[in-house]
Amino acid sequence: MEERLRAVDMIIELRDARMPNASINPILKELASGKPRLILLSKSDMADPIATKKWIEALKNENVACLAVDIMHDSSCAKKIIKEALLLMEKKREAKRAKGIRPRAIRAMACGIPNVGKSTMINRIARKNTVKAADKPGVTKSLTWIHADEELDVLDTPGVLWPKFDDEKIGIVLAALGSINDDILNKKSLAMDTIRIIQNHYPGYLEELYDAEKDANPNGILKALANKRNLKKENDELDTKRAAELFLYELRKGKLGRLTLEHAQESDQEVLE
Template identity: 50%
Template sequence: MEEQKSKINIQWFPGHMTKAKRQMEEHLKLVDMVIELRDARIPNASKNPLIEQLTKQKPRLILLTKRDKAQPEATRRWVEHLQNEQVKVLALDLLKDPLEKRITSAAKELMKDKLERMKRRGIRPRAIRAMVVGIPNVGKSTLINSLAHRRAAVTGDRPGVTKALQWVKIGKELELLDTPGVLWPKFEDAKVGMLLAVSGAIRDDILPLEEIAYWAMDWLQEQYPQVVRERYGVELQENPYDTLLAIAEKRGYKNGTAIDEKRLIIAFLREIRDGKLAAITWELPDED
């Protein structure tokens, strides 16, 4: 494991994402609005500029998912920061919240003017059609399945599960076009790449996990030192690498007498992603 701050620049743009971007462009004319999912722990880093560029002419409902894993006050600030006339924002726990009622209500509010125009013209309003977009592993398939009350989409706690577009009818008032998770070809800000890696939006098998774990511990020691102490029962070391080694010693992550770094890193990142440390928000709206 490297004992210095990582300056890696993570890149990932597999072929199916190029295809997904093209399909999204082709299908946008079929929908009334866009439902964009972002991770409530990293609302800025999980914003895909490609999606923003493609969908800027459409009314948008932003869903901050995994709110149960984010710091509540920070989430409240993000909701306030992101909302405007064209954009509504909901913070959701996709496994516990009443999704259909809240999302349908928000969609009808966003489309209120169009629905009223249709009524004035004597046209019976049809179901609102919305394209569901977002980065990998942000909860799109979980959302679709919860709303459809069936296994309409394959789910998995790993990026890149959904590979094709599909329509899903939600009651009488909403039709959703599910899309694959799409990342963008270059992260201009290295921190964005790190946050996406820490959150699980990028496949682990292409990542330098040691450097990501080091970066995450360095950040946690600065921002949430007491959380680290309480979770792992170790004293923080000046070098985050040494803190990670102390955790390995405490938990017995060893191969013989040597530290089992792979086991340590996988366990550490998994606990962050599962929200086992605490409800943590990794970026705030007033940060540069």
């Protein structure tokens, strides 16, 4: 990717609107070496709209070009992305025009963690399914150029995760929203850690959703969910392991409502960019 960066005019960096901090690639800014960057907060249809608004405000305060997008349902989204990309490249394109050269299509590299929606975005701009996209991490395996629009070529790239071991919450949030292959994870403890995060940001929300006690702890929430959905073991005990799997599945699909796991004010402003 570093090698290919030399041949691109700009970067389209996708971050998940439900975890705009955990989905940052901290070295991308360096790698970009001054190239224009457009940050897209993807899957905004599943994120808390108030939290997304605050993230966009925080990014704009840092003078970063950014947009919250719902690539799945908003048909005007491709146009908005192309417009922002053209705006970012306008000076260079104008300089070409001044020399009598017709500017060629912008070459943009789509970057971001696995499963954030890079390939889906490219297909949406191209108005056809040119590259494979699916709801699991690691779908794109190679770098592919797509002539997505008359004015925009986009390089699809495989999602990249980088180690950020200093913050345990980042690992939890990435795993909770499906960016890490979860065959290797203990789902019950992941679900409980995630429930704790949601309880912090949205007090009472899960308790009400699952008819749990007001002061229920994460295990109590899983029990209430198991009870509500009648998930029981052979011995008739509540099956909190299956409840944990169901909880994670529904969270990732956005079925628990519009929830954001990381809020703007809690992250260090410096890392934002």
